[in-house]
Amino acid sequence: MGKSALKFTSIRKKLIAQVSLILAVSFASVLSLISYMSVQESTEFFEQNEVQIERALIEKGKLLTENNSIALIGMIEDNAFSAIQELVSSTVRSDRDILFGSFVDMENSPWVKVTPNNPTGFLEQQEILVDVNTQWASSLKSSGVKKTTMEGYSVYLFAAPVTFDSEIQGFIQYALSNRSVLESIESARNQSDKSLRRTLSLLILLGCLAGGMSFIAVRKMAVKLSQPLNALKEAAENIGDGDYQTKIHIDSNDEIGLLAGNFNSMRKTIKKKIKDLSELNALGRTLSVIKSEKDVFRLTLISSHVHANAKYSYIHSRDKEIPIESQCHQPENAEDPIWNNALQNLISSYVASNLETCIHQMYVLDDIRTVIEVPFLAGETIVASMFLCGDEDSLVFSDSDREYYQSLAQVAMVSHHNLHLKHKIEIHNRDLEVTIGERTTSLREKTNDISSMMQNLSQGLFTIIDKGIVHHEYAKHLETIFNTPFIAGSNAIDLLFSHSTLGEDRREQITAVVYCLIGSDEMMFEFNCHLLVSHIEVTLDQVTKNLELDWKPIVHEGRISKIMVAVRDVTKIKVLEGETKNQQKELNIISHLLSVKIDDYLQFISTTGELIANSKELIDRSPQEPLDTISGLFRNMHTIKGNARIYGFSYISDHAHSIENYYDKLRNRPNVSITPTEILSKIRNLECIIQQYGHVNDNILNRKIDSMAENCDNHRFIEKSKLSILHDDINQLNRLNLSSPARNLINNLSESIDSLNAETLEQSLSGICRVLPALAKDMGKRNPNIIINAEGVLIKESAAKLITNIITHSISNSLCHGIDNSEVRIDSGKSPEGNISIDARIVNQMLELEIYDDGKGLAIKKIREQAILRNKLNEGEQFTRESLNKTLFSSGLSTSSRVTDMSGRGVGMDAIKHAIDDAGGSVIIEFLDDINETENDFIPFKIHIRLPSGTFVESCREKRLSPMIKKEAER
Numbered sequence: 001m002g003k004s005a006l007k008f009t010s011i012r013k014k015l016i017a018q019v020s021l022i023l024a025v026s027f028a029s030v031l032s033l034i035s036y037m038s039v040q041e042s043t044e045f046f047e048q049n050e051v052q053i054e055r056a057l058i059e060k061g062k063l064l065t066e067n068n069s070i071a072l073i074g075m076i077e078d079n080a081f082s083a084i085q086e087l088v089s090s091t092v093r094s095d096r097d098i099l100f101g102s103f104v105d106m107e108n109s110p111w112v113k114v115t116p117n118n119p120t121g122f123l124e125q126q127e128i129l130v131d132v133n134t135q136w137a138s139s140l141k142s143s144g145v146k147k148t149t150m151e152g153y154s155v156y157l158f159a160a161p162v163t164f165d166s167e168i169q170g171f172i173q174y175a176l177s178n179r180s181v182l183e184s185i186e187s188a189r190n191q192s193d194k195s196l197r198r199t200l201s202l203l204i205l206l207g208c209l210a211g212g213m214s215f216i217a218v219r220k221m222a223v224k225l226s227q228p229l230n231a232l233k234e235a236a237e238n239i240g241d242g243d244y245q246t247k248i249h250i251d252s253n254d255e256i257g258l259l260a261g262n263f264n265s266m267r268k269t270i271k272k273k274i275k276d277l278s279e280l281n282a283l284g285r286t287l288s289v290i291k292s293e294k295d296v297f298r299l300t301l302i303s304s305h306v307h308a309n310a311k312y313s314y315i316h317s318r319d320k321e322i323p324i325e326s327q328c329h330q331p332e333n334a335e336d337p338i339w340n341n342a343l344q345n346l347i348s349s350y351v352a353s354n355l356e357t358c359i360h361q362m363y364v365l366d367d368i369r370t371v372i373e374v375p376f377l378a379g380e381t382i383v384a385s386m387f388l389c390g391d392e393d394s395l396v397f398s399d400s401d402r403e404y405y406q407s408l409a410q411v412a413m414v415s416h417h418n419l420h421l422k423h424k425i426e427i428h429n430r431d432l433e434v435t436i437g438e439r440t441t442s443l444r445e446k447t448n449d450i451s452s453m454m455q456n457l458s459q460g461l462f463t464i465i466d467k468g469i470v471h472h473e474y475a476k477h478l479e480t481i482f483n484t485p486f487i488a489g490s491n492a493i494d495l496l497f498s499h500s501t502l503g504e505d506r507r508e509q510i511t512a513v514v515y516c517l518i519g520s521d522e523m524m525f526e527f528n529c530h531l532l533v534s535h536i537e538v539t540l541d542q543v544t545k546n547l548e549l550d551w552k553p554i555v556h557e558g559r560i561s562k563i564m565v566a567v568r569d570v571t572k573i574k575v576l577e578g579e580t581k582n583q584q585k586e587l588n589i590i591s592h593l594l595s596v597k598i599d600d601y602l603q604f605i606s607t608t609g610e611l612i613a614n615s616k617e618l619i620d621r622s623p624q625e626p627l628d629t630i631s632g633l634f635r636n637m638h639t640i641k642g643n644a645r646i647y648g649f650s651y652i653s654d655h656a657h658s659i660e661n662y663y664d665k666l667r668n669r670p671n672v673s674i675t676p677t678e679i680l681s682k683i684r685n686l687e688c689i690i691q692q693y694g695h696v697n698d699n700i701l702n703r704k705i706d707s708m709a710e711n712c713d714n715h716r717f718i719e720k721s722k723l724s725i726l727h728d729d730i731n732q733l734n735r736l737n738l739s740s741p742a743r744n745l746i747n748n749l750s751e752s753i754d755s756l757n758a759e760t761l762e763q764s765l766s767g768i769c770r771v772l773p774a775l776a777k778d779m780g781k782r783n784p785n786i787i788i789n790a791e792g793v794l795i796k797e798s799a800a801k802l803i804t805n806i807i808t809h810s811i812s813n814s815l816c817h818g819i820d821n822s823e824v825r826i827d828s829g830k831s832p833e834g835n836i837s838i839d840a841r842i843v844n845q846m847l848e849l850e851i852y853d854d855g856k857g858l859a860i861k862k863i864r865e866q867a868i869l870r871n872k873l874n875e876g877e878q879f880t881r882e883s884l885n886k887t888l889f890s891s892g893l894s895t896s897s898r899v900t901d902m903s904g905r906g907v908g909m910d911a912i913k914h915a916i917d918d919a920g921g922s923v924i925i926e927f928l929d930d931i932n933e934t935e936n937d938f939i940p941f942k943i944h945i946r947l948p949s950g951t952f953v954e955s956c957r958e959k960r961l962s963p964m965i966k967k968e969a970e971r
Helices: 011-077 081-094 132-138 177-238 255-289 293-308 338-350 399-456 477-482 491-498 504-517 521-531 571-594 598-620 626-647 650-666 676-700 705-710 721-733 739-754 766-778 797-817 822-827 858-869 881-888 908-918 963-970
Strands: 098-105 110-114 143-151 152-163 167-177 311-315 360-365 366-378 383-391 460-464 535-540 541-554 559-569 758-760 785-789 791-796 835-843 846-853 922-929 941-947 952-954
Touching: 011 081, 011 167, 011 177, 081 098, 081 167, 098 132, 098 491, 132 143, 132 758, 152 650, 152 881, 177 255, 255 293, 255 399, 293 383, 311 338, 311 881, 338 360, 338 366, 360 477, 360 535, 383 399, 477 559, 491 504, 491 535, 491 559, 491 922, 504 521, 504 559, 504 858, 541 571, 571 650, 571 835, 598 626, 598 766, 598 797, 626 650, 626 766, 626 908, 650 676, 705 908, 721 739, 739 952, 758 797, 766 785, 766 797, 766 822, 766 922, 791 797, 791 835, 797 835, 797 846, 797 908, 797 941, 822 835, 835 922, 941 963
Parallel strands: 785 835
Antiparallel strands: 098 110, 098 167, 143 152, 152 167, 311 383, 360 366, 366 383, 460 559, 535 541, 541 559, 758 791, 791 952, 835 846, 846 941, 922 941
């Protein structure tokens, strides 16, 4: 919406108002300046007078007081009270500025005190004066002055001591007021103000007279200026109404006269521009209806020839594709060879480069003629040039004609271009009709092909349109998949999921996604396609089918217009995949079993069976001790997982790991409530996997114990019951009174029988050592060296499982937490592979195991943080060796930053301790460095384990044989 029109105000009124305002402001400024300077000078004058009068008053008071103090010396000496009284009273009466006068002795007792109420100064009763002024006067050693205020006026107190023979006899005091001085100054100020007011009044009167005269002069000048301006305004209104004939007559030699002349020139120019514009419009209308490209230039030339009043006109083509010379010259049917030859000579004598209309001179019959050249431009290229020739006097050309000819050339080029495009479009239209016919035939063929494909395609292909409706064009096989012919127009979500196992929430979610995607931006499909299911199970006529779904958007102009769904029946494929998966699993189990010895497998099965049985017992008593039950279940499952991981039984270790995750959720949940049926269900699933391993081992690999015994030629198996009978017989022999050699032979026989049911520590750990390289490789580390020092120690079969489980946990901890990868070890100056040492010895009928490695040690800093977090250690508190041992063996403590299938649960050390405690042994950790040294993040350590005598057999036959027995044995 445009701005509202301004209210008209004449220049005369503006000129009078502005000049009057300027004069008024100037007069007010001058008057204010004069007033301010007068007041300022008057104020400075009176201030200077006040200062001078004040100084004179002080000098007067000092002189008066000092003279009186000298005059009083003789009077005091003669005790002339009346003379003193007369001196003081006469002094006060002689000057109206003196308010009072007094004389006091050294005790401040007044002898005379003259006041307005007591002009004589006589005192009927003398009292010692204690006022401030008297105290001040009595403290002076010489004359002094003090300024104070009395009755609203400034008062100066003058006092001086009266000294006789260097002794002060009393004090003379006078008070002088500036009242009369101020009254004189105020009277002078009033006279000054009156003089200033008279001056200002006179100035105002003179200003009013000058303003009136100025107003009259300005008004006359404004009238003189406004008359020619009004004439100009009326002429402009006439031009606005279309009258370009009215001429302005203003006789003036100033700017207004020049403006009137320029206005007349502007009127003529506008008149010519309007005429030129009319000609151009007429030419444009004519060019818009012609059909020949050559006629464009011919009509343009005729119009220009007439406009310029030329004698000969010609258009020269500079583009070979526009041959127009033969028909574009004027007069049209009378080509003049003289003019034409002269013009051709002019054209050939220069290279056209001027992009604007220009003037040339040429000779025609020895006379100079004028030529107007008008270029026809296509961008920055000259396509043709029009030449208008004639006598210099008769050829019409002015500066405004340059724009005319440039516009005319542009109109001609646009018309020529439009006609050229029109002809091209006509050709394209004809070609397009042919192409459309061909495309229509091709499209009909493709439509028939697509229809045939949709009828014979072995997939259920269809599209979903707005509101989730199935489009009427779909693959015929879709009816076979869903057992219904009513596909078109049905609801796609009901078609796909009404008979599926998909939950209601999931179905509603897919419905919302499909409805929202249609009509939305295509990138929204990328954001939400994960919500569309790719596989479903449907039950149709009591037949279950597995269907695969593939969702694809159909995009039009960046928006999803439809969603295409491909449905494939993969029921048979799923059955084959299941069979293949089972066969592949069986092959993997065979590979797992073949990679371990039968003894290791049997030991694993035996240990796992005991741990599962123990877990079931723990579940039976879970309501009484839920937390202990979870810890026990965790230890058992961690041991099963660790052993399975060691031997490469991945199906067992993976399922055990998932059960551990379940136990971990129970352990971290406060006020846990154990559901025995759920736990037992998970354990039964694990037992099923173990049974699969047993089935493959016994039936496919034929590695049953019985069959192996039958095929074994080098070994004989002895039943444990027979070994027990032999032990009983040997014990009865030991009760007999036998000789020393006989008893030694019986002891050796007992050891030999025990060794049949025992094995060395190396044999017990052989299974771990065989699978350790693969385990280390999976953890990205070199295979560690296992160093076993256990000479003379045999492990009983009943204890082999216990010791194997203990050492398995210890080796896993060393690999996971202690031993670094080879690069870190080399940087630390260690060998690339780690070293794990296991020392075993018999001490005081106890088996002592010492396990340690050359890794980085215990992460004592992380352990301290975990202990504080678990409220096992207070902030700032230090560990003792006992408290650190207790913390390390607690359930759930782990220094690992993430949970893996080997570590991170905080169960390994807890499992070691409980297994040893259950066997009647003990375990402690020996720390090889200061546990509270804050600079150390890691400290080395050793695990010390003590197990009872029922776990081992001491092999010391050589020490027990006497020399005689040795000889007999040697013989």
